[in-house]
Amino acid sequence: MRTQKKIKALVEITRIAKNARAKKKKVVTTNGCFDILHIGHIRNLSFAKSKGDILIVGVNSDASVRALKGKLRPIVPARERAEMIAALHTVDYVFIFRETTPFKWLEILKPDIHIKGGDRRIEEITERNLVIAQGGKVVLCPVTQGRSTSKIITRILDYYGRESHKPLA
Numbered sequence: 001m002r003t004q005k006k007i008k009a010l011v012e013i014t015r016i017a018k019n020a021r022a023k024k025k026k027v028v029t030t031n032g033c034f035d036i037l038h039i040g041h042i043r044n045l046s047f048a049k050s051k052g053d054i055l056i057v058g059v060n061s062d063a064s065v066r067a068l069k070g071k072l073r074p075i076v077p078a079r080e081r082a083e084m085i086a087a088l089h090t091v092d093y094v095f096i097f098r099e100t101t102p103f104k105w106l107e108i109l110k111p112d113i114h115i116k117g118g119d120r121r122i123e124e125i126t127e128r129n130l131v132i133a134q135g136g137k138v139v140l141c142p143v144t145q146g147r148s149t150s151k152i153i154t155r156i157l158d159y160y161g162r163e164s165h166k167p168l169a
Contacts, residue, residue, distance in 0.1 A: 026052035
């Protein structure tokens, strides 16, 4: 499937998930900012895909990334981040969501499995109760130590000098 065709509106994603479940396919979801794509993201998405038949990825909008990460983020616009995620063979569908949490779309999609990063304990996953109440389960993905967008940004700033850092347009 062409990359652009994998990026859908939530209403289309909802229909796809419903049809998949009707065919007894296991729907897996995950989400994130994916601001600067790195090996931790790739491993998380591969892990997520291994847990089911269809992997649906929610990508935070630019406004929600700013709310979560600060005014200088995101580095890469949402549509480009969604396109990069969609280009990965492990990902079946991608959508962009505006909220800072996945509650709204998880309630609609009702995934069989929702994947979260293992940098937190299962009890710290705020959407855990919602997913479980809908008959799904939350699975923690192993962490790729030392790999994060924030660490990449820090390394770039350290290498090129913080004084030359100006907000991106």
